[in-house]
Amino acid sequence: MTSITRRTILLAASALGAVGLTAGIAFADLPVLAKKDTYKVGFAQTESNNPWRIAQTESMQAKAKELGFQLVYTDAAGSAAKQVADVNSMIAQGVDLIFLAPREEKPLIPAVMAAKKAGIPVILLDRNVDQSLAKAGEDYITFIGSDFIDEGKRMAEWLVKNKPDGAKIIELEGTTGSSPANDRKKGFDEALAGMAGFEIVASQTGDFARDKGRQVAEALLQAHPDANVIYAHNDEMAMGAIAALEAAGKVPGKDVLVLSIDGGKEAVQAVVDGKIAAVVECNPRFGPKAFETMARYAAGEAIEPWVKNIDAFYDPSNAKDEVANAY
Incomplete structure (x- = not known):
C-alpha cells in the first residue's frame, strides 16, 4: 500500500x-x-x-x-x-x-x-x-532538533540572574560553520548585548572537542587572566576547560564559573560537584x-x-x- x-x-x-x-x-x-x-x-x-x-x-x-x-x-x-x-x-x-x-x-x-x-x-x-x-x-x-538559539539565550539569562554584578567571559565555540555553534553563539551573545558589566573578552572555536577545548581555554586564560566565566558550546569543551582551570591553579565554580550545553551525565555530575555552574540540555x-x-x-x-x-x-x-x- x-x-x-x-x-x-x-x-x-x-x-x-x-x-x-x-x-x-x-x-x-x-x-x-x-x-x-x-x-x-x-x-x-x-x-x-x-x-x-x-x-x-x-x-x-x-x-x-x-x-x-x-x-x-x-x-x-x-x-x-x-x-x-x-x-x-x-x-x-x-x-x-x-x-x-x-x-x-x-x-x-x-x-x-x-x-x-x-x-x-x-x-x-x-x-x-x-x-x-x-x-x-x-x-x-x-x-x-533543539532550538540552539534558545539554548544560548537561556544560558545568558541564567548568568545574568546568578551573577548580576557582571562577568568577563571566555566563549568556547563549537565546530565552525555548524548550526549549533552559530546559533548557540548568537543566542548567548545577543542576550548579553548591551547588558552593563557583561563582556565577552574572547571567543574561539574548540571544535566541540575536549582536548581542543582544553588547549584553547589554556591559551585564552593566559591572555585574559581576569576572565571569571567560561561559556562552552558543549560538555566536552566544558570538561576540557575544567582541566585547563585546574592546571592553572584556579578552582572551577569558585574562581571561574563554567557554563555548558548538552547535559551528559558527566557534566550534570560536575554541577553536583560544583565544577560546572549550569548546563542546558540538548537531548x-x-x-x-x-x-x-x-x-x-x-x-x-x-x-x-x-x-x-x-x-x-x-x-x-x-x-x-x-x-x-x-x-
Whole structure:
C-alpha cells in the first residue's frame, strides 16, 4: 500500500486557501515514501568521538532494531567530505530514506540535493543546513532538533540572574560553520548585548572537542587572566576547560564559573560537584521521534519544517535529583 499521493495533498491544500496551497506545493516537491512493513534506512552520523554522539547513535540503532528495520549506519569521523560520500553510498545502496546529521551547514547541501534527485527523502537530525540553499518541505522533509538559539539565550539569562554584578567571559565555540555553534553563539551573545558589566573578552572555536577545548581555554586564560566565566558550546569543551582551570591553579565554580550545553551525565555530575555552574540540555535520544516522523511522512502527513526537541536545564537546584536521568 502506497502513501497518500502528493496530488491528494495538493487538492486538500487548495481547499485551505493560499497558505495551504503553498505548503502543498512544497510538500509535493519531495520524494514519496511508500508505506511498508519494513524499510532499509540510512543514518549518516557526523562523528562518534563524544558521549552525545554515541548516545544519539545508540538511540537510532535501538529504535531501528525494535521496528525490524535495516539501518545502514556510517560515521563521517568529523569530515564533511566523507559525510557527503557516505550519503552518496547510501543512495547507491537504494535506501528508502536517509537520516542525516549534517556536520556543517553548507558542505552537506550537495548530499541533500543528490538524495532528492535520486528520489530518496531526507530527514535532518540535530543540525540544520543553510536555509538559503535548501529548504524543509522542498529539498528535505524536516529538521528534528533543539532550538540552539534558545539554548544560548537561556544560558545568558541564567548568568545574568546568578551573577548580576557582571562577568568577563571566555566563549568556547563549537565546530565552525555548524548550526549549533552559530546559533548557540548568537543566542548567548545577543542576550548579553548591551547588558552593563557583561563582556565577552574572547571567543574561539574548540571544535566541540575536549582536548581542543582544553588547549584553547589554556591559551585564552593566559591572555585574559581576569576572565571569571567560561561559556562552552558543549560538555566536552566544558570538561576540557575544567582541566585547563585546574592546571592553572584556579578552582572551577569558585574562581571561574563554567557554563555548558548538552547535559551528559558527566557534566550534570560536575554541577553536583560544583565544577560546572549550569548546563542546558540538548537531548540526544532521537530514535523515537526520528522514526515516528518517518512513519507520519509515509502515512501522507504534511510534516512541519521543524520538529522541536524539548530540553531540560540543570543547575544546583536540581542536578542531584536529575543526574540519574542524564544520558
